[in-house]
Each structure stands twice: as C-alpha cells, then as structure tokens.
Amino acid sequence: MQAEIITIGDEILIGQVVDTNSTFIAKALNKIGVSVYQITSIQDDKAHILKAIEEAENNADIIIITGGLGPTKDDITKTTIAEYFDDVLVSDAGVLKNIESLWEKYIKQSLSQVNIDQALVPSKADVLMNYFGSAPGMWLEKKNKVFVSLPGVPFEMKALINDAVIPRLQEQFELPFIMHKTLLVYGIGESNLADRIESWEVSLPNFVKLAYLPSLGKVRLRLSAKGKDKKTIVSEINKQINLLLPQIEDVFVGYEEDGALEELIGKQLVALGKTLATAESCTGGKIAERITSNSGASAYFKGSLVSYATQAKIEVLEIDKTLIDKYSVVSIEVAEEMAAKVRKLFKTDYAIATTGNAGPTKGDADVEVGTVCIAIATPTKVYAQEFKFGNHRIKVINKAVNKAFEMLQKEIFKN
C-alpha cells in the first residue's frame, strides 16, 4: 500500500509556514505499514488541486489531502473535490449540529453563514467528525482507492488521523509490518562513522535499509525494514543492532524511538530518584524548555535560573564578581560555579550550566562568538568543558543544548 500526501496552501509555497502536517501524517501511516510515496505541497488553486489529485491517484492507493477547508474566502478545496468526484455539496446534519455545539460552548455567538456553510460536504463522502473545529474530515472512495480530505489546523488534523483515518485504514486493508529503529550517536561526524562501521554496513541483508541523518553534533542512524512477517523483521533488525553496538559503544546514547535524549535523561532520573536544575546563560532557557516540553518533567526537574545578563549572574545566582573579572564571564571557572550554585539553590542532585556567546556580536563577554562553556554538577563533583560552535546564533544555541544533554547523559548512565 502506497500513500501520497497533498498539502494545500499558498502559505507553504511562499515559505511562511513550515509543513509539519505531512510529517505527522507520514509517521502515522508508516507505523501501520503504509509507505508514503510522495508529499506534494500545492497552491490554493482549483486547476492545481485537480492536477495533483489526478497524479496522486496514479501513484498511490491512499491519498490524504490537508488544508484549504477553513471558513474564509481563500479556501476552495471542498468544491474542487466535489468536482473531481462529479458530485455536489450537501449540508450534513451531524456536522451542523457539531458546529452549533462548538459555537454554543466556546464562541458564544450566533452562527454566521460562513460557519453554516462549513457543514457542506460532497454527497458521496463519509463524514469524519471533527470535534475540535468546524471543518469536517471527508472520506471518499473510487476504484478501490481512498481519498481523505482533512482540515489543515494541526491539532484538528491530528485528532482525525489518530481517531478516524488510521483505524479505518487498518480495518479496511491488510497491511504489512514496517519497522524503523534509529540509533542516536553523539560526538562523531557522518563520514567517520561511515568509515568505522563500513564492514557491518556492506554485509546488511538486502531488505534492511540504513540511513545516516546528521545534525548539529549528532548523527541518527536509521535501520528500516518492511515485510509481511513481523517476527523475521524484528529479529533481523535486533540481530543487526547487536552486531553494531559494540562498534559504537563510545558514541551511542540511545534509541530515538524511546524519545529524544532529554526524554531518555528524564526516564533515567526518575528511575534513579534524582533531580535536576539548570543555570542558563547563552542557551536562554532552551534546556529547560526542551526538558519541560515532556510531560512528567515535574518529577525530576525543579527549575532553571536563566541568568542572561552578567548582573543577574552576580546578583541572582550569586556568582562572585571577582571570579568573573578574573576568568571572564564565559569561562570554565564561571560555568562550574554556576552549576554548583544552581544545584544548591534548587537543592537538586544534578545541575547543568551554560555560559557562552551565541553571537552575532560579542555582547557582555569578550570571547570569540560561538564559544560556550558547559558545566555539569553532580552530588560528588563539578566539571566543565569549553566548546567552539561556529558563528550561527541558532545553531550555536542548539549545539550547546545537545552537548549539555550528552554530557549529563554520560554522567547519569554511569550509575
């Protein structure tokens, strides 16, 4: 079974919006054994929509369309879909009732004509009820091919994919098993890694695919396989990973499927019954933000002191001004002191501290742009390292965050 995803919206084609919907849908389809052949982003334009649906019908068995279903005048998807299926739009009583109840509960205003028109659907479509918004999902079929149209608002689309589209696809089709396992590797470049594991890689069986996904100080190594026999696939992937692991022991930090590195750290801290705080300068709260975007973080994360200004380091975090004057605000010594101080302040077992200059200008510090010192404090010691992360601001911040997690991970997985 092959799928194609079509996202409709000029905002994607002018670069105003990143298409995260396709990513979500592709992942959900993959999980149930449906491969995505292609993702196509097109304009809010009738001729283009018709052309894209027709081409997708030639390439794929399942066509998922998102976007272009809002109440305002820039949306033309629904009438175009009706035309493609040689159909007319009719008002659906269930959808209208859903819209009325949403308006009564949240909007507390009477329905306008544009809201009432949201209940119009092609007469041949099965309605997929959207409980979070006024635009319904639609399921249509033609010569054993499935066409699904969904609203583009991400959380509405996601609920419809999870609650309506995926269950119905699983019910209606016999789907193969797809497995991906992605190893997170920190602190080695793509080509070095490739050289190191070459002999293992060339002897992989044909049905197991390997991909390298490098980014900002880490490489994700993805093994994929697809087939009817789940048992064979699982055992082959596991066998290959067992052959690989001894070769990358020093740089392997975990599996992406178990969550990002900060999630693995969270789970380990919970397992150890230990807690964490951070003192962040150049990372500006991003370490805390990455940690707290995971539910359950309150079990181990106590808080962060984002001491962005040097003055805040001295007055709020109580770093000795003479230490800063002696070594510079971006230094191993100040980073270590920040980690030690924030660990005491929040009364935690572990602490991370960052101080650096993300650029583009030198700011409070007189060090080279891209210089970052990262410290880890544990119940028994404090240590820091200095890094040069280049001169791209956002890249420097993200590399520092990744490196901080890598350093903490090495510490807590020793236990």
Place this chain on the structure above:
Amino acid sequence: MQAEIITIGDEILIGQVVDTNSTFIAKALNKIGVSVYQITSIQDDKAHILKAIEEAENNADIIIITGGLGPTKDDITKTTIAEYFDDVLVSDAGVLKNIESLWEKYIKQSLSQVNIDQALVPSKADVLMNYFGSAPGMWLEKKNKVFVSLPGVPFEMKALINDAVIPRLQEQFELPFIMHKTLLVYGIGESNLADRIESWEVSLPNFVKLAYLPSLGKVRLRLSAKGKDKKTIVSEINKQINLLLPQIEDVFVGYEEDGALEELIGKQLVALGKTLATAESCTGGKIAERITSNSGASAYFKGSLVSYATQAKIEVLEIDKTLIDKYSVVSIEVAEEMAAKVRKLFKTDYAIATTGNAGPTKGDADVEVGTVCIAIATPTKVYAQEFKFGNHRIKVINKAVNKAFEMLQKEIFKN
C-alpha cells in the same frame, strides 16, 4: 518565473524529519519575485528522482533540488542527475581542494575515499562552492531552464541559496516584484475576523490576494500582490492596510515582516530603554527561549526564573507559602506575586509570570488541565488573568507564551 522545489530523502517520507529546507528556499525565491509552483518530497530512489525532475521541468522554469548529496551510501542523487543530463561525473579540482582544507582545519584526519568522491560532479555542471561542508552545489541548464542541486544540511543549503543561487538568478533573469504584508492579529477567531472585515475584503482589487492563517490564539492576515510595477503594488497594499487598520485596531499587534511579536516587543523595550525578566512555571523557560533566540536580547532581557516545582517558587522565588496554600499554586494571586518578585529579583522595569497546568496530568496543582494564570508587572502595577487553553500539552504551553507576549505588548505600546 515559476520554480519547483524537490526535496529528496526517505527521512521526510517516513515522518522522521520536518522539511524546513523547502520553507527557507520558498521564502528566498519569493523575495526576488520567483513564485513557487509546487514543493515535492520524494524518495532516495533513482526512478522516483528521474520522474520528479521530469515533471518539474514541465511545470517550472527553475528546479531546485535539495538532499541526497551526503558522503554515505544512502545517497544516489548525483549519479541520477548526471544520468538525467546524459552526462558523466568528473572530479572537480576546486571542490577537492575545499574538502582538503575543511578536513585539515576541522577533522584533522586524512581523507577517505568517500570524502574524495564528494568532489565528483557532472561535467556540464557549474560548481557552487560549499564552504561549510564537503558536498558541492551544482547549477545545470537545459533549454533555458535552470536546475540547481544542493546538499540537504540546512546551514550549508542556506549559505548556497543566499550567496550563490539567489544572486545568479537575479543576474540571469528579469524578475517581477512580489510583495507580502502580514498583519498579526491576536485575541479574535478566524470567522469573527472574517465577518468583521467582510466589506473591506470583497472590495479588494483583483491583483491583491488575502489569506487567513489562524494558529493558537492568533490569526495572521496576509496581503499579497505581484507585478512588474513595484510602485503600484506598494502603494495599493499600503492603501488597503490603511483602510483595514481602523477596523482591527483593538486586535492588531504588528506586522510579521517586522519580526515575531517577541521581536517587536524587544525593539519597543530598546526604544523605551526598559528591561524585562520572566518567572515561568508551566511555560518552562519557553518565554525566555523565544526572547533570547533573537540577537540583541541582552540589551533588555535580564533573565528568567523557571520555578517549575512549587518548592522552587517558595524557596528560590520566595513566594509566601501561605499565599499558595490559600489560593492554590495556579491562581491569579500567585501569578501576580511571581511577577512582582521576579521584577524585583532581576531589577527590571517589566516582568511576565506564568503558572498553570499544561497536563496531561494534574501535577502539583489541583486545577483543571489547561488552566494558566499569566501576570504582568510594570513599574506602577501588577495584574493577572486566568485562561483555559484546552488539554493538549504543547498547545497549552504555546498559547500561554503567545498570550503572555500579547499582554506585555498591550502594556509597553501604551507608552
């Protein structure tokens, strides 16, 4: 001039990676008057790459291909492009020299064969030198159509687009003028907004397009026009905005082209010579992170106290425990006290505080999931509001961050 962007990589089609490259390229092309007809994400597969390039050649004048140029074995783009142009790969001396100098400077190891092979390019291609990585960009032409192949690593691709592709397109073609102006509107829904501005919208001239882009408590309203005469376009868009503004005065916060709301806030604080600190609970550092991802934030942002645990609110931020016991940790009263305390702690003019429960479980607080109290402290007063942001964790966090910026913006633009 129409362009098509092709991104190559199984990682996009299995939903492992969000395609942000296309967004960047689309934006850059738009700025110089090149419309993007379509974005197509395809597999690392020879037949599929050939098919996509052929179709793109039918649709567009400029075809930009990213991805599939890394040193490892999962990349086949380069040989496929050579085949499409009926060409052979030859080693480029300049590229090889660039790779050697990168290895000498950063990798400090001798070149392996895979690295040397990175210098292979189709003989008909003009090399676009990649100073940040080993995979070169390539520029090919066929019947007045331009084909550009770029590495998929975002910062390498971005440098090549900005420094090589865009300047050469501008030199080689006479391009029209494209203008987008996007109004940021907070605190009103899409349909209500559409109703309110309907008479203005229907009287827009034909060549001005309007789009509604709703997300998490805000709507972006985009006006677009394209043509040969820059003066007509600029004056018409400005005229329409002047007609619109009085109708949305209460909900308009600024223009997206001037930066996100946090950037507008930053500029205003700098203009006023005022400073800001934040005390964050449920937003977990995200407000600080959004502020500090902008360069120059150190001029007005002093820091943040991320008091994630209730204990940290009491011990680090020194919120009176009896206040928390009396009103609950998620309450107007505690939010106000957090804002006042953090303003004093960091000695700033303004402060933002958040306390809430982002879910999925109730955590330290006994309030309903999605409840967030946001407070603003100014030199003369402190006030807070309570919000219900639903039950989706990431959505609750982002809505709270947007709402906090909206509240602060109202305060500082009064001055």
